[in-house]
Amino acid sequence: MPPRRSTAMTERILCVDDDPNILQGFQRALRRQFHIDIALGGEQALQAVISDGPYAVVVSDMRMPGMNGVELLKRIREHSQDTVRIMLTGNADQHTALEAVNEGHIFRFMTKPCPPETFAKALTAGLAQYRLIRAERDLLSKTFGACVKVLTDVLSAVNPAAFGKAARVRQLVRQLCKQLDLNDWQIEVAAMLSQVGCVGIPAEVLAKAYEGKKLTVHEQNLFDAYPRASHQLIANIPRLDVVADIIAYQQQHYDGGGFPGDGKQGDQLPFGSRVLKVAFDYDTLVSTGMIKELVMAEMNDRPGRYDPAILIALSKVLEITNLQVVRQMGISELVDGVTLADDIRTANGTLLCAKGQEITRATRFRLRNYLPNSGIQSVIRVFMPLEMASRFPQQHDEPASVRMGEP
Template identity: 45%
Template sequence: MTMLDRVLFVDDEPNVLMGFRRELHGLFDVSVAAGGQAALDMIVDGAPFAVVVSDMNMPGIDGIHLLRQVKKIAPDTVRIMLTGQADIETAIEAVNEGSIFRFMTKPCPKDVLVKSLRAAVEQHRLITAEKELLEKTLSGSVKVLSDVLALTRTKSFGHAQRVRRVVQQLISFLGIKNAWEIDVAAMLSQIGCVTVPDEVLLKFYRNDEVTEGEKQMFEAHPAIGAELLQSIPRLEGVARIIAYQQKGYDGSGVPHDDVRGEAIPLGSRLLKLAIDFDNYTMSGASQLDALHKLRRKRAQYDPRALDALGKIVAEALVYEIKKLHVDEVTPGMVLGADVKTKNGVLLVPRGHELTATLLWRLRNFTTIGVIDGSVSVLVRAENPSVNQP
C-alpha cells in the first residue's frame, strides 16, 4: 500500500476540521489541530508534515504568525493559507510573513483544494529531493577533500583528526547546538597544508625554530584552505571558520585585521585552542603541561573554551596506556604511543584514532613482520586518582 502524504489542517472550528477529514479520506494522511498552539506542538513532537493548511483568523496564534513559526521549525513543510477573509492586505501580509505557497478562500471546492494540495505535495518532494542531493554532494565533497589530505599530507591529516576530537569534546561540553559547520571545519582545518612542504609542517607541529619565509608559508594555509572551500555550496561558513583558525582572542595572529574577541567565529576560537593544545602535546608535553602553557597565554583564547578544556583534561587523566595485540584493538580506540616499524620508521603517531582500514594495515604489517603486533592504546583506568588541573 502506498504511503499517503501527511497534511495538517489548522482551524478553530471543529466542524470545518471534520469536513476536511471526511472529504480527503484516502487521498492524504490528514491530521487536524484546533488552533495554532496545538499545531505547533504536533509539528515539534511528531513526524514531519508535507503540507500545513491554516485558517487566518484564530484565537491566540493567528494563521500568519503560525505559518511564520512553521517556516522556522519545519522549513521544508509547504504552507497554505485558507481563509474566509480574502482582502488583499491579508494576502500580502500572509505571503510576506509566512512564505505562503498558496492563498485560497473559503468555501473552497473539493477539486480546487485537492489540486492545490497535490501541487503543494509535489513542491515538498522537490524541496526534500534537492536538499538530499545537496547534502549528499556536500558530504561527498568533504570526504574527497579529507581523503586528499590523508593521501598527500599524512601528518596534517593526523593533526586534523586529533584537533577534531578535541573540538568535538569542546562542543559537547559547552552545549553548542547545530555545530556541523564547526565539525567540518575541524576535519578540513589543515586542507590548505597541501601547499606547504612536509619538512616545514613538521617544524610547526613540533614548535621548532622556523625562518621568516617558512612562517609566512605556514600562516598562509588557512587562507588557502578557505579559498578552496568558499566556492562549495553551504561551506561558506566553514571557510570563514578555517580562515580565522589562527586568530587569537586578543586580535593577534592571522588574518591581520581588527577582528577580535566574540567577533571571531566561535568555531575558529575552538580550533585555535585545539590546534595549539595538540601542537604542545605532540611536541612532547603532557596534556597537563600543555594546558599550563595555554593558560600562560590565556589572552589568546576564548575564556569559556579554555575553562572547558581544563575540565576535559581533568577527565582525560583517568585514562592510562595499555599495550594490546593488534587483534585485540577495535576501531575508535586512540593510540597512546607511536606505532613504528622494527627499524624505527614512524607508521602512525600517538593520539591517532584507529579506523577499521588502519587496523587492517597494521594486521598486515604484523603478518609480514614489519611490526611486532603490539600497540599502545588509551583505556580508562580502573582506580583513577587525579587532581583537578
Template identity: 40%
Template sequence: MTNNTVLFVDDEPNILASFRRSLGRKFSIDLAQGPEEALEKIQKNDPYAVVVSDLKMPKMNGIDLLTRVKSISPDTVRVILTGHANLDSAISAVNEGSVFRFLTKPCDTDILVKTVNASIKQYRLVTAEKELLRGTLRGSVKLLTDILALVTPEAFGRTERIKQIVLGTATEAKLDNPWRYELAAMLSMIGYISVDPEILDKKFNNEELTPEEEQMLTMHSAVATGLLANIPRMQEVIDAIASQDDRFDENPDQPVGGRLLRLAGDFESLERSGLDKDEAMDHMRSDEDRYDPMLLRALERMIFAEEGLVPMSLTFKELRVGMLLTANVTTEDGVLLMAKGQELNEVGLLRLQNFARNNSIKEPIEVRVSLDRVKQSGKAQPPS
C-alpha cells in the same frame, strides 16, 4: 511522528474537526487550535512536512505564525487557508511567510487534497536534496581527509581532535545543522598537505619557527580554499576555513564556522602544549576579545560538563558549600578574599559573609557547580 505529517492550525474547533473527517484517512495529520498550540507542537515534535494555517486568528495571524515556522523548521512547507483573502495579505504571506500555496475558504476538498499532496512532494524534494548534498559532501570530505592522513598523520590527528571540540561546542550553543561545522573542521587542516613535513613537525612540537616558516604555515588556509573551490556548494565551508585564523574583535563579520574553528584550534593547541583544561581556558580568557563570547562560554560548558561540572556566574547569596571557584573573589577595591581553585566550605562562606554585609564583594562570582545539582532544580541549591 513521520516526516509526512501535516499540521492544520485554526482557532475554530469545528473547522479542525472537519479537516480530520475529510483528510484523516488520506494523510497523517495533527491539529492545533490557534498559533500558540501550533508553535508548542512544532518545537516539541519532529519536523512537520506541511503546516496549513488560517489567516485571521487571535493574538497572532497566520502570516506571523508561518514566519515563525520558517525560522524554527525552514524545510516545512507552509500553506495559508483563509476566508479573508485580499491582495495585500497574499503578498505578505509570500514575502514574509514564504508560503507555498494561498487558498481561500470555502475550499473544495479535492483542491485541498491536491494542495497537500503537492506540499508533501515539495517537502520530500527539499529534504532529499539536502540528504544527497550531505552525502556527496561527506564522500568528498572523506577522500580529502584520507589523503591528509597519508601525507601528514599529525595534522590528521589534530583535525580529529578539533572536530570533536567544534561539534561539542556547536551542540552546546544549540547551533543549527552542526554537520556543516563538522565538515569545516574535518577540512580545516587540508591545506597542510602543501607544507614541508619538517615544518609541521616543528609546529606540532611547539618549536620556534623562522619568519619564512611562519609565512608558509599562514598559507594553509588559502591552499585549502583553492582545493575546495572545485566541490559544488562548499562556499559556507570555504568561508569558515578562510577565516579560521581571524580574531573576532578584528573581524566581527567572521562566519560562525570560522569562529568555531579559531576557538577549537586554539584550545586544542593549548592542551597539546601540556596545559590542563583550567589553564587552557584561563589562557583564552586572558585575550577573550579574539573569540565570540557566546561560543567561548559554550566551549567552557561543554568541556567541564564532561567532568560533571557546569560553569556559572552567581551572586554571593547563591553560593553554596562544595562549589569550585574558577576566578579570584575580591572586594570592589581589588582586595583578594579567596583565590581561584578553592572549593567553598563553611568557613570560607562565613568569611565572605562578613564582607557581604558591607556590599563590598565584587559580583558576579565565577564558579563551577555539580551538574546533578543544576539538573535537580535548574539553579544551584544548598546541599542537603
C-alpha cells in the same frame, strides 16, 4: 497482522484556524486519509510546530486574531524549513495572495469554501512536495558527506602529518562540542579540513610547528599563511562558506591578536574558530611531552588568547576518562573505529600516517600497498575503545586508562 498505515497517515498535517468548528470538520472529513492535528490560532500553532514538529504540511487560515496566516507561515518557515505551507482564506484579493506567496513562501493558495475533495487533493500534493524536499536534502547530505570524506582521505595521503594533526584536533573538537551542548556539523567539518592549506609547507617546518618548536621568521611566515590558504581552497565549495570562515580565523586570538590579525575579537570571531584554536594549541602542547595538568596551567596563563568558556569546557573534558585498550594489530586486521597509537614510517623515515589518525578504508588501502616493500612494521599499535576490544580477542592487549590528549 494489522494493516500497514499509508505514508499519508504517518506524515502529520497541522490545520490552523480560529474557528474550532472548521477544524473539527477537517478532521472528520479527512481522518481516514490523513493524520491531521489542529491548532486554534497562530500562537497555538507555532507552539505545536516548535514542541511537536516537524509537520509535513501546515494549512493556515489567513484572517485570525493576533497572528495572521502570513505571519504564522513565515515564522513556521524559520523553525521548520522543509514544512510545506498552504494558505486557506475567504479573502482572495490579489494583495493577500502576493503577500502570502512572498512572505510565507506558500506552496498553494486556496479559497473558502473549499470542498473536502479539493482540500484532500491539495494535501496530497503538499505531502508529495514534502517527500521531494526531504529526498533531495538527504541525497545532498549523503553526497556532501561522502565528498568531504574523499577529500580528507586524499589529502591525508598527500600530507600525513597535517591530517594526523587534523584528526587529533577533530577528536578534541567533538568532545568540546559535546561538553558545550553543541550539535554543529560545521565545526567538526572545519576541524577535519583545518589543515588543508598546509600541503605546500615543507614537512620539516610543519613538524617543528606541530611540536611547538621555535620557527625562524621565514618558517613562521610560511606557517601563518596556512589558514588563509585553507580558506581559499574551501570557500568556493557549495555549503562550505561557513566552514571556510571558521578555518580562516582558527589562529586568531580571542583578544584580536594572532593571525590574520584584522581586528576581529571576542564574539566577532566565529565560535567554531575559537573552539579550533583551543583544540589546536592543546594538541601542540601535548605533542611537546607536557602532561595535561601543565598544559591547562600553560593555557590559562595566556591571557586574551582563548575564549574563557571554551577553556572551562576543555578542563571538564580532561576530567573524563576514556577507557581504551592499547592493542597490537596486523595491518591486514585494521578496522574502522581504531586510532593509531604511533606514527607509521617507512624504512627511510617517510611518514605514511600520523599518530592519532583514525583508521579508514583509504588508510587501510594505503598501508597494505606499502607493506610489501617499504619496511613498515606488519604489526602496529592502535587505541581501541574498551567496548570494541571484546569483539577482537587477541594475546597482545595492553589495557590502559587513556585520558583525552595523553599519549
